[in-house]
Amino acid sequence: MELIERYLQAVGFWLPKTQKRDILAELSEDIRSQVEDKESELGRKLTEADLEEVLKQRGSPIMVANRYLPQQSLIGPVLYPIYLLVLKMAWLFCFVPWLAVWICLNIFVPSYRGNAAGNLIVGTLHGFWMALVYIFASVTFAFAVVEKYALKSGFLEKWNPRKLPPLRDANRIKRTNSIAEVVALLAVCAFWLTFMSSPVMVNQPDLKIILAPSWRIYFWSILALMLVTCAFSMVNLFRPYWTRLRATVRLFTDGMGWGLFAWLCKTNLIAEITLPNVAPEKTMHAANAINWWMSLSFPFIIAGGVLVVLLDMYRIVRIKDTATPSAGGLAALVGICG
Amino acid sequence: MRHTVCIAYYMKNSSNHSSNPASTDVFENLRLELRRGCLIIAVLGQLKTERYGYTLRKAMEDAGLPIDEGTLYPLLRRLETQGLLVSEWREEDKRNKRFYRLSAEGKRIFKQLIEEWENINASLEQILTEE
Structure with missing residues (x-):
């Protein structure tokens, strides 16, 4: 019977204090009743091995105790x-x-x-x-x-x-997105033409910043790219569905934009900084420091560009996928035609 | 008689599932789900007369609905907490035993559950005979 006491002690370890005594008393009574029944059935006292078998059938102490505990979870099935x-x-x-x-x-x-x-x-x-x-x-x-x-x-x-969100159509281009793109691009184009056309970026009595000649190439390329993208967004506005051609154009313009930006970071963009009362060596040093920091951002810009291009490529693949009728679709078509 | 419709139906079809372990698991889970509600009704039904845990287990086994102690005792505690059962510790055969019986609230709820059970059974019988 010591085995039963040990079993009850092990079960009790996992039980809450408030219910422990009560549960163990009831469990003890149930085990003893079962032992008595078995003894009268066999016509002899139970051996240690028999007792072991009885307890094994009841399950491990932690499993037995667990059935008395309330169900607990850190995050429940709803969440x-x-x-x-x-x-x-x-x-x-x-x-x-x-x-x-x-x-x-x-x-x-x-x-x-x-x-x-x-x-x-x-x-x-x-x-x-x-x-x-x-x-x-x-x-x-x-x-x-x-x-x-x-x-x-x-x-x-x-x-x-x-x-509830509207039904998703992977090929549909939201008109609000196209309108926002057109408005934003026109505003940026106006700003670009007004303030960014000259390599002399700042020309104040107390500060003058001159950009490298590469700025000219960047300026015209970006302007051309923005105009193409704006025209493209206008087409999307009136034909709000992705086609493979338009998705490819978007891939090209996005790739070009990120590529140009990455190239700009590597061109030592700041050619000259002039500050009154500051020695030219010091301003040159500051310009070099800015160029160095810009070149450091190159990998991050490439990473961003790669991500955007991959998403654009995924869009093209997705259009291709949805354009191919599935087996189910074909079956349905056959069914309708038949 | 009518109360055994679902169990009998599932037992009749259980032989078809024995070869595939996955479908055996599925069947076992469904069987346990099906039994869970039935056991509550059976336990409440048995406790119209006062019994202690071990004799209740024996009575359930004799009635063809065996229930292991790991399921029965926590269930009895839950039903008592919900006010459907009352219990008291009493000495019998020189041993302290906890006797359970239906409370007044338990009798009321049990009656409602039986009505619900009969409605479900009637619907199931209709569905199963249509097949």
């Missing part, structure tokens, strides 16, 4: 799908930019390539791993708080069917 979605999105927003910057740094920054491969991988993975842990911890904590306090307010039940 769990939202929690998973947010976690996936947070992970994606952390991983994709990190990967893009890491690739660009390795391609364009010689000091990165100079590191031993092992150190490089360990160092970058450590940073990335820490970011993932922080994201996971903060998202989980936020959802645990919502589960504990906000879910009881019934905020998920306050919804209106009319406010």
Whole structure:
């Protein structure tokens, strides 16, 4: 019978103090009744092995105790799908930019390539791993708080069917987006022509900044690109559906824009800074420092550009996919025609 | 008689699922879900007369609805917390035992549950005979 006492003690370890005595008394009584029944059935006292078998049938102490405890969860079944979605999105927003910057740094920054491969991988993975842990911890904590306090307010039940998002059409271009693009591009073009045409960017008595000759190429290229994009947005406004041709044009203009921007960062854009009462060597030093910082941003701009181009490419693929009738669609067509 | 329609139906079809482990799991989960509600009604029904845990278990087993102690005792506690059962510790055969019986509220709810059960059974019988 010592085995039964030990079993009850192990079950009791997991039970809440307030109910422990009561539950154990009842459990003890049930086990003893079962033992008595078995003894009268066998016509002898139970051996240790028999007792062991009886207790094994009842399950491990923690499992037995667990059945008496209220169901507890940090994030319950209602919030769990939202929690998973947010976690996936947070992970994606952390991983994709990190990967893009890491690739660009390795391609364009010689000091990165100079590191031993092992150190490089360990160092970058450590940073990335820490970011993932922080994201996971903060998202989980936020959802645990919502589960504990906000879910009881019934905020998920306050919804209106009319406010559900409209049916998604992957090929449709929102007219509001096209209008916003046209307005913004026209405003930027006006600003560009008025204030950015001259390489003498600032010409004040107390400050003069002159840009490198490469600015001229950049200025006209960007102006041309903005006009093309504006015309393109106007076409989208009246024909608000993506076609493969238009998606390719968007890929081209986006790629050109980001490529030009990246090139500009590498051209030592600031040619001269003039400040009264400051020695030319010092202003030259400041100009060089600005150019150096701009060149440092090159990998990040390339990373951003690659991301945009990939999204544009995905759009083209998606148009292709939706243009191909699926087997189900064909079957439906055959069914209708038949 | 009518109360066993669902269980009998599922048991009759259980032999078709035995070969595939995945479908056996699915069947087992569905069977447990089906049993859960039935067990509450059965326990309430048995406790129209006072019993303690072990004899209740035996009575359920004899009636063809075996229930393990890990399910029964937490269920009894829950039903008591909800006010459907009352219990008291009493000595019997020189041992302290906890006796359960339906409370007045329990009797009322049990009657409602039986009505609901009969409605479900009637609907199920109609659906199953249509097949």
